[in-house]
Amino acid sequence: MTIVGVLALQGSFNEHIAALRRLGVKGVEIRKPEQLLNVASLIIPGGESTTMAKLAELHNLFPALREFVRMGKPVWGTCAGLIFLANKATGQKTGGQGLVGGLDCTVHRNFFGSQLQSFESELSIPELVSSEGGPETFRGVFIRAPAILDVGPEVQVLARCPVSSNSNLHSSSSGEGKKEKDSESKVIVAVRQGNLLATAFHPELTSDNRWHSYFLKMAGDVEESSSSIESIGVNNSRFERSKSDLPIFI
């Protein structure tokens, strides 16, 4: 049984561990630098990135995390995790926050705005479908989500999200939190660079496990998963079912 580390400072680490369990993989909580030595791959979950950065600083986790990324071990960041992995982030709190870095891109923290602008969207994910099968789209849950403004040449874009559909949301919220108007109609919300994977949305909040199995394959850790995962992929009703579900808990 393979073991995946999940950074458990704050946020949706329980949900990630539950998603891994559904795939027959054990996730362990990482709270201290020395615990990173026992795992070969790492998930940085969603949460408040400022909070997670503060706690990582207090417990001196940043050097160990940077070393982990530098050694080329697979790391996946969702939402706050994406901000952690980015080389550059804008829209931070006064005084900035610590980043792990490694992913050659610029992230706008809280790009979509406050909770009233949080949304769900069906994302087109050709790369993931070619690897994992299943429906053509993925239900992306964006919670006060970041977005990727630009990427370096080595970064592969896995998904984009239209922003035009949100513009009416922005105007309806009484002109609060004006942000720079993006001329493009789509922003990047999922990328991969070598062994780094990053998503601005939260696959751990849905019952669709394809991103998790994609990450496990990336880590080259899952031996017999390809057969079992694909057989799930064929059965589309399993994915449809989750539409009106309550969120995923442990």
Next chain:
Amino acid sequence: MAGSGVVAVYGNGALTETKQSPFSVKVGLAQMLRGGVIMDVVNAEQARVAEEAGACAVMALERVPADIRAQGGVARMSDPQLIKEIKQAVTIPVMAKARIGHFVEAQILEAIGIDYVDESEVLTLADEENHINKHNFRIPFVCGCRNLGEALRRIREGAAMIRTKGEAGTGNIIEAVRHVRSVMGDIRLLRNMDDDEVFTFAKKIAAPYDLVLQTKQLGRLPVVQFAAGGVATPADAALMMQLGCDGVFVGSGVFKSGDPARRARAIVQAVTHYNDPEVLAEVSCGLGEAMVGLNLNEKVERFANRSE
């Protein structure tokens, strides 16, 4: 449809999800707050202190519960200007309190564009009978509870997050422990119950049957559950976490203490490392004076009993 003729759609479609913010998105933010600490702040400066300490959200208030208790009078929603200033000062989510049943205060808070509304018993009640119909809002709500039945009634009304009521502004953890133990105890009871017995149990705790059954299947509340009301030390916070809560609200405990910045940071660390007594011992050292506590005798008004 509504207002355009004689046919009014029942409940304005209240129990159906709106496209713009489905329930899962409302619960989603609460899930992102898990393992975190939400702190009461009364101005932008305190909000910055909370953010620097690692709070995962702040609750914008005019007076912390301890002052509401001491000064008395009617406690209402804070001045929107104050909430806006606090929102400007920080990047973490901002919550604010509305009176129970006062749906217009909630509409105003939604219009300001904050992230969460706390329909709180700490403020004076606006409606003794009814809570806000939270399905009508795009903004998510957190509500207090003392037991499982009360929690599930709030969820049926549309609350996307639950906190224990505890006894706010007392710095006394006893009521919060009572409420968490009551909720967790009832869930343990429910899990061991035969499916046939769930109907009567639902009737007994006066909660909707479908939510009771869902709680049984999940083995926990179907939304995120925080602890609140009386947390004053890192040990209090870790106690709440070990009892099974997903995170902690700290009201008067931080900014009514001797060294708020330090205590705030210690409580944040205690919630992350709640299972590690060595870290807890380390962060509990030399925090200065804690807030003055209040023993709960008959003379103390119980905020928790204000609503059912």
